[in-house]
């Protein structure tokens with residue numbers, strides 16, 4: 001696995017407001033960056049630019065590998081059992097053995113007992129863990145995570161930190177926007 005992202009001289013403006021000006025960032029395979037700053041400063045917007053979902057006003061972004069994006073909504077079918085909803089996306093990602101990937105991702109986020117429960121019954125924190133399981137099951141090289149720890153209990157935050165460490169150990173790259181402190185060794189800090 002080899003994931004990476006590089007932002008070169010990136011400027012981001014939204015709604016006539018300058019959010020990020022002449023920004024540079026390089027996250028190599030195995031690397032991580034943590035984006036912090038007050039509400040409305042532009043963290044999500046920057047992550048969207050890194051993902052290619054939003055065009056920068058100036059500058060450019062280079063990505064290496066496949067990308068998993070985790071935003072506010074998990075986009076898991078509320079009527080489906082959790083494992084089936086995750087398997088749908090794992091299959092879209094054209095990876096081999098989606099069911100095996102989903103089972104491993106559910107285990108990784110301690111959701112195995114909820115595999116057959118419809119998504120609409122999940123609690124806030126369980127939904128967040130399900131969204132993370134979707135990222136894990138995607139097998140993507142570059143993870144872009146917007147507030148992944150929001151609503152998670154202490155144990156789930158530790159799981160998240162372990163998942164990110166494991167992803168990086170295999171050559172994956174991670175950029176996280178967060179208000180909550182996360183233990184991500186050697187991560188580059190980006191304070192907006």
Ligand SMILES: Nc1ncnc2c1ncn2[C@@H]1O[C@H](COP(=O)(O)OP(=O)(O)OP(=O)(O)O)[C@@H](O)[C@H]1O
Pocket residue numbers: 014015017019037038039040041042043044045046
């Ligand atoms: N589609 C849009 N059109 C115009 N302005 C927008 C749009 N989306 C966001 N903004 C504005 O851009 C600014 C940055 O928003 P963004 O969501 O990137 O902030 P953030 O740092 O992630 O905030 P938070 O910590 O609250 O999640 C805010 O002032 C917001 O109102």
